[in-house]
Amino acid sequence: xxxxxxxxxxxxxxxxxxxxxxxxxxxxxxxxxxxxxxxxxxxxxxxxxxxxxxxxxxxxxxxxxxxxxxxxxxxxxxxxxxxxxxxxxxxxxxxxxxxxxxxxxxxxxxxxxxxxxxxxxxxxxxxxxxxxxxxxxxxxxxxxxxxxxxxxxxxxxxxxxxxxxxxxxxxxxxxxxxxxxxxxxxxxxxxxxxx
Ligand code: AMP
Numbered sequence: 032x033x034x035x036x037x038x039x040x041x042x043x044x045x046x047x048x049x050x051x052x053x054x055x056x057x058x059x060x061x062x063x064x065x066x067x068x069x070x071x072x073x074x075x076x077x078x079x080x081x082x083x084x085x086x087x088x089x090x091x092x093x094x095x096x097x098x099x100x101x102x103x104x105x106x107x108x109x110x111x112x113x114x115x116x117x118x119x120x121x122x123x124x125x126x127x128x129x130x131x132x133x134x135x136x137x138x139x140x141x142x143x144x145x146x147x148x149x150x151x152x153x154x155x156x157x158x159x160x161x162x163x164x165x166x167x168x169x170x171x172x173x174x175x176x177x178x179x180x181x182x183x184x185x186x187x188x189x190x191x192x193x194x195x196x197x198x199x200x201x202x203x204x205x206x207x208x209x210x211x212x213x214x215x216x217x218x219x220x221x222x223x224x225x226x
Pocket of ligand 1: 048070072091093095099103123127
């Protein structure tokens with residue numbers, strides 16, 4: 032281990048719908064021993080539980096649009112304040128736009144911490160559509176897939192430059208076998224710190 036390298040325990044994964052982000056986030060969280068914080072999963076659980084939050088977000092999720100920033104800020108602030116997230120976390124699905132990225136920076140500042148690395152999964156659009164059509168989830172109908180991809184392109188992709196400017200961005204080719212993607216992600220993490 033390189034003594035000069037800092038431990039990597041606060042990670043963010045960014046990737047379009049169908050990039051394998053959720054699968055990779057689960058592997059990495061296990062490998063690094065930090066909780067995966069997936070806002071999509073949290074919202075789907077809220078919908079399944081018929082909670083007030085679930086009732087509020089259900090139709091928005093079904094349309095492929097984004098839930099409002101204020102609601103998401105509350106969800107994430109609360110989750111990152113929980114005990115298991117104090118020594119690290121792997122965020123998946125938040126932030127989704129530049130406003131949320133600024134909100135996250137504020138939340139982390141109040142917790143006196145910051146992101147160590149932002150991992151972006153890069154997958155060609157034709158492959159994303161092919162994969163999405165092969166999946167069966169409620170929000171995976173063709174028009175919803177297009178909406179989700181367009182939301183990603185217009186609102187989420189600007190995060191790539193945002194985090195590149197902050198010097199914490201790593202891009203990984205997500206168009207490879209699942210194991211190879213995991214290995215590439217771990218490789219990027221080891222390049223910048225101890226794991
Ligand atoms: P995901 O599983 O990350 O693709 O999220 C599924 C859906 O949940 C999205 O299409 C949005 O409707 C909603 N969602 C998840 N995370 C966010 C977020 N950070 N901001 C707004 N909406 C979100």
